[in-house]
Amino acid sequence: MAAAGALQALLRFLSQDARVPLAAAIEKSKHLQQAGLVSPLDISKSSLESLKSIFPDEKVAKQVLSAAKRVVKRHPADSPSSSAKKRKASLMGDESTTSPAALEASLALPEGATDEEDITNTVLLTNRAPLLLAFAVALLKYTMPDQPLSSRLSLAQAAVSVNSRSKAVSLGLEHGKSAEEEGWGQGQPTVKIMGREIRVLKRWGYEWVERPIGSAKHVKLEHVEDTPIIPQAEVAQESVPPALWALDLEALKKGKGSLKAGMQSGANSDLPIYTAQSARAYLLKSFNSAPATDPTPSVSPKKKPNSSTKVAEKERNLGSLLCALELLFESWATVLDAQELDKRAWSWYVRVRPDVEHGVAGWGGKGNVKLGDILALRRKG
Template sequence: MSAQQDLQELLRLLTVGRKTPMLQAMAQIKSLQAVDIRSIRQIAEAPLDTIKSALNDEKTAKSLQNACKAAMKRTATGAGTKRGASSTANSPSKRLKQDDNPLMPSRLPGEELTPQELEASLELPLCQDEELISQTVLETNRAPLVLAFAVELLRYTRPEQPLSSRLSLGQAVVSANSRSKAVSIGLASKGPNPEDEGLIGSGQPRVKIMGREVPVLKRGGYEWREPSPSQTITAESSSTEPAQSSTSQPQQAPPKTKTHPFFQPPPSASDIHWSSSGAPLTSKDSRFLGHSTKITSPSQEKLLLSNLFKTHPNLESATHNAWAYRVRSPTISNRVIEKSFDDGESGAGEFMLKILREMDIDDSLVVMARWYGGTMLGPDRWRLMRSVVTSALNERSRRTATGDELQEGGEAVWGLDVEGMSKSGSGSSTGTAGKREGYGTGVVGMQIHKPEVARNYLLRSFHTASPSSGTEGSSSPPKTTTKTKKTQKQLEAEREQNLGLLLGALRLLFDSWKDHLTPAELDKRAWAWYTAVRPDVEAGPGGWGAKGRLGLGRILGLRR
C-alpha cells in the first residue's frame, strides 16, 4: 500500500471509525508521523510507549492501538475474496456515503486536499481479466452504464481531464441524456433553455461527449499531475555537469527575475481588453450589461474604469455602473484584496463579489451597467445581474490576454449541474445565497456535478444478475442453486468488483480502437457501442429506470 493510501486509511479510521474531529485527527497523525509512524499497521505493531510519547495521552494511545489491531484483524479475515479480488485489491474496499467520507473536500473544515490527494480518494476499481469479464452478467439500469461509458471514454478523448473532472463530466452526460429521454417519452416538457432562464451565461463553454453537449466550468489552474522526475533539476545533478570547453558557446546570463504583476507599471490602453456579456438583457424596460477585464493591482482601478467608459461611451448614460474586483496579494499567502461599488444599485457590488468568490476568480474586474426602466424588478434583478456578470466573466475566460479565442484542451473542467441550479432556484435572491455546498455553489455561483456523488453512483449500481434466467444469450436451462442471503458488506464488495469488471471491459474496448480512430470518431462510436450493449427494458414510460441484464462479454465482442 502506498504512503498516500496509508494516510487515507488512517484518516478514515480516526474520523469515521473513532468519530475524532477532523482537526484533532490531523493533529494526531502529525504527532505520529514525528516518530515515524504512518499507517494503521505501524500503530498496531509499535510499542505502546512509543505511541504514548507521540500523543501524550496513555488512554488515547491504548484505545487507538486497539482500534488499529482490530482493523488489521478484520482485514486479515476478509482477505480471501472471490473472483477478481486480486484485481481490485488496490481500490477502496468499502463504499462510504458522501457525508461520511473524510477524504472529500466537503468534509474537511479548514483543510483542503491537494489535487493528488483528491484524485487518489476517487480511485475506481479495475479488472481486465478477459475470462472473468466474458463470464459476467450484471443487472443494472441504463443511466449508470452511460456514466461508466463516459468516464472511461474521456480517458482517451480528453486525457487532460483528471478523474474528478471525468466523473463530473460523465454525470453531466447522464443528466443531459435523462432530460432528453424524459421529454421524448412524455414524462417532462421541453422547457426553456438554461440561457433563457438565466441559469448560465450565453457564453458558457460547452463540450460534446457521446453526442451530448454539456456546459462546463473551468477549474482555474488545477494541477493534478506530479512533476516528472526528469523535469526536476537538483543542485547535485547540475554540479556534475562537465565544464564547458573554451571552444563552446559562451554561457548566457541567467534571466532576470520577473516582477510580480502586482508591482508592474499600469497597462497601456492597447493592453486593456474588455469582455462583454453580449446584447443587453431587458426586463420591464430595464437593461443590464456586463463587462470584465484583468486587474492585477488596486492601483489600476481608476485607469481601467476610465478606459471602459472611454472605449464604451454608451455606458455613461447608464443609471448605475456598479463594479467589483478581487486581486491576489503577492506578499501574503492566500490573501485576496477585494473592493466593490454599488453606484446606487443597492447590494450590487457585494453581490458581484460573491459571484467572483464562488467562481473562484481572482485578478478580475467586473462592471455591471443598468439602465433603469421606471419599474421596480424585485428579486428578478438578481437573476439578470448574475446572468450578465457570469456571461462577461465566462467570455473573458475563453480569451487570451490579447483578446484572441482560446484553443480547446489542456484545462481541467467541471460539468455544470443545470438541473440542480433550476431546482434550487439559482438566480433568485432567496434561499442559500452565497453558501458553498461542497464543490457546488449557491445562488450566486454555479452548481457542478460532484465527482464523489458520481463515483458512489457507480459503486452501488452494478449487481450480479440472478442465475434464474440462465446466462445471457444462452438457450440452456438455468442451473439450480441454493440461494444464500448475503450481508450488506458482501453485497457492497460484489458491486465494487462488478464495477471493476465493467470498467475493465470498457478499457479493453477503447484500447483496441484508440490507434485507429481520432478522438472525435471514438466519441461518436461510443454512443453506438453503448446502445448495442445496454440492457433491454420496456419501451416508453414503463421502462423508465427499469433494470435489465448486461453481459460484459458483449462489450468485448465490439473490439477491433
C-alpha cells in the same frame, strides 16, 4: 498558477459580492488586473473615479467599490469565512481543503477481473443510466486525457443527466424547456460527450499531477460567443487545458443563480456542479450480478449474501465493466480521433444497453448486460 487563482477569486468577487453579471465580470477582470486592482482590498483602496474608467456606468462602479469595502470589513485579510469555505468544500468535492493528489486518490475506481475469459463470462444486472455513466467515464480517458478523474466523473454525470432529461421529455414525464434552452449557462464554454453538449466551469489552478504538454487529441472547449471566457494571457499555455467541472444547469435554474443572460448573481450564488463523489457513489452501487440461469438449481437454497459481500461483488462487477470498456476504447483510439471516438461510443452503448419495456413502463427498468458483447465491439486486427 497563483495568477490563475487570483483571477478566479477576482471573478468570484465581481459576480457574487459585487453582483456584476458574469459576462461583464469576465470582460472587466482583465482591465482591473492591468490597473493593479486584483483583490477586494486593492479595489477598496481605489477611488470612484479610477473605477469609472473601467466601469463607465457610475452606478456599477459604486456598486463594485461598496462591495469591496464590505468584503474587506467582514474579512480584513481577504480570506473567506469558515462558512464560505464549507460551502466551497461541499460544492467542489472538498477541493479547497484537500490536496489535489489526495482528492484524486480518494476517487479511485475499483478493479475487477482482468482475465479476458472471466470478463467475457460476466453478466451484470443494471439499468441504462449507470451503464451510460460508466461508458462516458471510460470514454473520457481517451477523448479528454488531460482531465483528472474528478473531472471525468463530473462531466460523465452531466452527460447522463442531460440524456435522462431528454428521454423523460420524450416520454411525457417532464415538460417545458430545459435550463440550457432557456439560456442558463450562456457564455460558458462547452464540451461534447457522446453527442451531448455540456456546459463547463474551468478549475483554474487545479494541478493534480504534472500533465503532458502538447497533447493534440483532447476535446477542445467550444465557445458560443466570440470572446473567450477567461483572458488567455492570464492562464497557462493552451496546450495544457484546465481541469473542468460540469455545470448543473437545472440546479442553477431552480436556485435562480447568476448564469442566465442579463441576470445578476446574489452574494452567495455558488455555481452548482455535478460532483465527482456522487457520480462515483452511483457507479459503485449500480452493478449487480445477473441471476444464474442454471435450469437445474440446487435443492438447498443458497445463503443470502450479507451487505459487505454484496458491496464487494458490486465493486468487482464495476471494475470488470470498466476494464471491458477500456479494452474497447483502447482498440479504437489508435485509429480514431477524439471526435470520431465520441460519436461511435453512443452507438456502441446502444448495442449493449439492457433491454427494457418500451415507453414509460421501461423507465428505470433493469436488464442484463453481457460484458462479452462489449468486448465483441473491439476493432478487429
